[in-house]
Amino acid sequence: MSERDDRLDGLEAVWPAQEPRPDFSARVMARLDDAGPPARAPRPPRPPRRWVVPALATISVAAVTCVVALMVTRSSGAARAARPVPAQGSLTAEAHTTVALGARGVVVAHPGAVLAWTVDRGGRAEVHQIAGAAFYRVEAGGSFVVHTPAGDVSVLGTCFTVAVSDGVTTVDVDEGTVELIDATSRIELAPGDRGHLGGAAPARRRPAPGAAPAAIARTPVVGASTPASVPVPRAGGGDCFCFSDPRHLEADQALLDEWAGLCRVRADLPPLLEGTDQAAVDAAADQLGLVGGERVAFHGAAVELTAIGRARVREIYIAATGDSAGADQLDVDSQIEQILQTAGLGEEARLRARLSHERAGHSAPPADSGAITPFEEFFRLVISAGDDFERLLATRVGDARAHELRRRFGGWPGPDFDWFGCP
Amino acid sequence: MHDLDEITLTRARRGDAQAFAALVTRYQRPVHAVVGRVLLGVASAAEVDELAQEVFLRVYRALPGFESRGPGRLTKWVLTIASRLAIDELRRPRARVVPIDAEALEAPGPAADAATARRQLTASLVRALETLTPEQRATFVLREFHDFDHDELARALEVDVGTIKSRLSRARTALRALLAEHHQGAPTRALPTGDHDV
Numbered sequence: 001m002s003e004r005d006d007r008l009d010g011l012e013a014v015w016p017a018q019e020p021r022p023d024f025s026a027r028v029m030a031r032l033d034d035a036g037p038p039a040r041a042p043r044p045p046r047p048p049r050r051w052v053v054p055a056l057a058t059i060s061v062a063a064v065t066c067v068v069a070l071m072v073t074r075s076s077g078a079a080r081a082a083r084p085v086p087a088q089g090s091l092t093a094e095a096h097t098t099v100a101l102g103a104r105g106v107v108v109a110h111p112g113a114v115l116a117w118t119v120d121r122g123g124r125a126e127v128h129q130i131a132g133a134a135f136y137r138v139e140a141g142g143s144f145v146v147h148t149p150a151g152d153v154s155v156l157g158t159c160f161t162v163a164v165s166d167g168v169t170t171v172d173v174d175e176g177t178v179e180l181i182d183a184t185s186r187i188e189l190a191p192g193d194r195g196h197l198g199g200a201a202p203a204r205r206r207p208a209p210g211a212a213p214a215a216i217a218r219t220p221v222v223g224a225s226t227p228a229s230v231p232v233p234r235a236g237g238g239d240c241f242c243f244s245d246p247r248h249l250e251a252d253q254a255l256l257d258e259w260a261g262l263c264r265v266r267a268d269l270p271p272l273l274e275g276t277d278q279a280a281v282d283a284a285a286d287q288l289g290l291v292g293g294e295r296v297a298f299h300g301a302a303v304e305l306t307a308i309g310r311a312r313v314r315e316i317y318i319a320a321t322g323d324s325a326g327a328d329q330l331d332v333d334s335q336i337e338q339i340l341q342t343a344g345l346g347e348e349a350r351l352r353a354r355l356s357h358e359r360a361g362h363s364a365p366p367a368d369s370g371a372i373t374p375f376e377e378f379f380r381l382v383i384s385a386g387d388d389f390e391r392l393l394a395t396r397v398g399d400a401r402a403h404e405l406r407r408r409f410g411g412w413p414g415p416d417f418d419w420f421g422c423p
Numbered sequence: 424m425h426d427l428d429e430i431t432l433t434r435a436r437r438g439d440a441q442a443f444a445a446l447v448t449r450y451q452r453p454v455h456a457v458v459g460r461v462l463l464g465v466a467s468a469a470e471v472d473e474l475a476q477e478v479f480l481r482v483y484r485a486l487p488g489f490e491s492r493g494p495g496r497l498t499k500w501v502l503t504i505a506s507r508l509a510i511d512e513l514r515r516p517r518a519r520v521v522p523i524d525a526e527a528l529e530a531p532g533p534a535a536d537a538a539t540a541r542r543q544l545t546a547s548l549v550r551a552l553e554t555l556t557p558e559q560r561a562t563f564v565l566r567e568f569h570d571f572d573h574d575e576l577a578r579a580l581e582v583d584v585g586t587i588k589s590r591l592s593r594a595r596t597a598l599r600a601l602l603a604e605h606h607q608g609a610p611t612r613a614l615p616t617g618d619h620d621v
Contacts (some may be wrong), residue, residue, distance in 0.1 A: 017452070017456035017547060024447070032443070032480070
């Protein structure tokens with residue numbers, strides 16, 4: 001007898017299902033605020049740190065992350081370099097101002113931030129943040145607490161932003177862990193979380209990605225062992241993205257028009273160095289089957305573009321913040337985070353709309369480069385990186401060969417930049 | 424039922440609130456169906472609602488670790504979580520809940536007769552279910568109403584296939600007797616009606 005044959009007839013009529021209440025979904029979603037973020041899946045091997053990759057992870061909610069990378073690794077970061085360290089101090093920032101907190105880290109005070117700090121001989125740091133926003137990168141050491149009017153932020157990790165406004169303290173965690181403490185509760189925030197102190201409710205947290213109307217996706221690595229596309233049904237609606245779409249260089253006019261309608265910008269990302277680590281470059285060269293002189297040329301182009309990119313990010317950071325000292329103190333990922341935080345309300349989506357229409361040929365790039373904001377300049381740097389790499393490689397292997405290598409997989413091997421969502 | 428589309432699932436796994444709300448909307452009925460049926464006679468409607476919420480909170484926490492493979496997999500993963508929670512709830516010592524049918528409290532008449540018959544039938548079903556263990560109930564519900572096959576049941580409830588067959592046999596024996604009694608003795612108008620599409 002098969003599994004099916006022994007079913008009982010008439011059972012549904014006897015044993016009806018309970019129907020959910022109409023507001024069930026809304027009530028579940030309301031409880032998520034108290035439930036905390038989803039557990040994190042076992043981490044896959046970390047992708048190569050490349051200065052263009054960070055944008056994928058950071059721009060969606062302008063809650064920046066420290067996963068960015070470039071050029072200067074943390075261990076060699078200027079933030080850790082010896083500098084005169086005030087044991088205590090205070091600051092009312094009129095512009096972006098970077099201050100070293102002894103050996104415990106760096107704080108970038110945004111305009112309007114009011115801070116006072118002490119670091120004792122044992123490395124224990126206390127910061128009183130009375131007003132405004134500040135970005136912190138904390139190095140290992142003793143306790144590190146940021147006191148705000150609404151409660152304390154006890155730092156167990158390395159990278160986060162604290163904003164004090166109207167009696168409410170908002171904390172965005174980019175890397176590591178922090179704990180929010182007020183009179184009635186304590187709550188731990190993990191990377192990607194946003195937490196609040198003050199207001200009507202006790203310390204609470206919510207997963208930051210939930211607030212993001214826009215989305216960032218990273219398409220699968222294209223290579224011999226990975227299909228160039230994953231067959232996924234195309235979703236309807238204005239903000240769909242489809243893994244089965246061709247890559248950037250393979251898009252025809254109709255697809256570019258469609259992407260413009262979605263305010264979607266795709267770009268291939270060239271392989272770059274992470275610090276001095278060339279693993280991503282090696283992987284790309286392997287996928288392209290490069291050996292001998294061509295492999296050397298490929299590495300040379302990657303090294304050159306990495307250096308150019310680092311320098312450009314530094315320039316953009318200074319243009320964004322006016323903080324030359326910070327450019328010397330902060331590593332590149334922190335500089336990018338600060339650049340991203342300069343975006344005005346809605347600027348991200350408006351930029352996507354402009355760039356996607358430019359890509360489709362509906363409009364021309366701005367003639368006046370002086371009108372471009374640092375935020376926009378950074379993204380133009382990211383999406384032109386593939387072209388820049390092709391040019392640098394062409395000087396070594398010739399135009400035709402560089403052109404052919406880039407198009408072999410519809411763009412440079414590795415993850416794509418995929419950014420979408422209209423204003 | 425169709426599973427959630429891959430794009431929405433991917434977004435939900437990243438923590439996108441809208442996408443997760445879509446997941447809740449998609450699976451709220453089968454989750455209520457599993458929890459409500461397994462806990463029939465034990466939990467009130469409000470408690471079933473509460474437990475269904477807990478199911479989705481657990482789904483939310485576990486979703487980043489979910490690996491989508493093949494059609495129907497997400498549905499069965501969600502319902503597995505629901506059935507395990509329901510089993511745990513069933514094991515918890517508690518007072519018995521007798522469903523109240525408001526119609527039965529009204530004045531005598533055809534509607535009241537039907538309601539009375541429905542209530543009697545439910546009481547009989549509850550008595551039949553009381554002879555089953557929590558695991559037998561859950562096994563039976565997933566098999567009869569949600570198309571789990573023996574292998575899927577064995578994986579979901581972490582027992583071997585032989586145990587699954589044994590549980591199903593026990594449950595069917597108990598419920599077949601109830602159904603036979605019902606079909607022989609109950610007037611047609613007393614049969615519960617309603618939409619049972621889950």
